[in-house]
Every structure is written in C-alpha cells, then in structure tokens.
Amino acid sequence: MHVNNELVARLIQRNITPAIHYFEQTKDSSRLEHQINFCVQQIIVCLNSDTVATIKALLQYLIAKSQHSSEHSGWRKAFELFNDKYKV
Numbered sequence: 001m002h003v004n005n006e007l008v009a010r011l012i013q014r015n016i017t018p019a020i021h022y023f024e025q026t027k028d029s030s031r032l033e034h035q036i037n038f039c040v041q042q043i044i045v046c047l048n049s050d051t052v053a054t055i056k057a058l059l060q061y062l063i064a065k066s067q068h069s070s071e072h073s074g075w076r077k078a079f080e081l082f083n084d085k086y087k088v
Contacts, residue, residue, distance in 0.1 A: 004046070007046055008043055008046070011039055011042050011043055011046065012039055012043075015035050015038060015039040015042070016032070016035050016036060016039055018035075019031045019032040019034075019035035019036075020032065044086065052086045055082065055086075056079070056082065056083065056086075059075065059078060059079040059082060060079065062075045063075045063076055063079055
C-alpha cells in the first residue's frame, strides 16, 4: 500500500493548525480534539480499505491478547465501535 504523505500532511495542517491556534488563545481543547478525530477519519478514507482492515486485525489481536485481563471488554467494545463505523 502506498501512502501519499503529502496528502496526509495537507489534511493534518488544514484541519488541525487552526484548532491549535484556537487552543493557544482560549486553552479550550474541545475543538482541537474534534479536529483531530475529524482529520483521522479523513485520512482513513483517503488511504483505502486496506488501512481499515489492518486496524481491524490489530484490534482483533488485542482482543485475543487481553482475553485474561481487565482490558478485554474494553478492547471488544473498541472493536465493535470501530467495526460499526468502518465497514470493510
């Protein structure tokens, strides 16, 4: 899979830089958090479904790895939320 680093950099700069300036002026991080989430969604869409499949496989691995730990239900929920939002 080829990643267009220039496109990713433009998306990050266009979406996050204004939010950083807002945060510096107000110390309110809610807009910055929203813009980071929005930017990640844009990058995932731009890259392609292989990225989503890779993240999905990683989450499945973390579910299996955490089977006997207190984090297991959290990883299962994360996978469920991710899978609902990003279908492959």
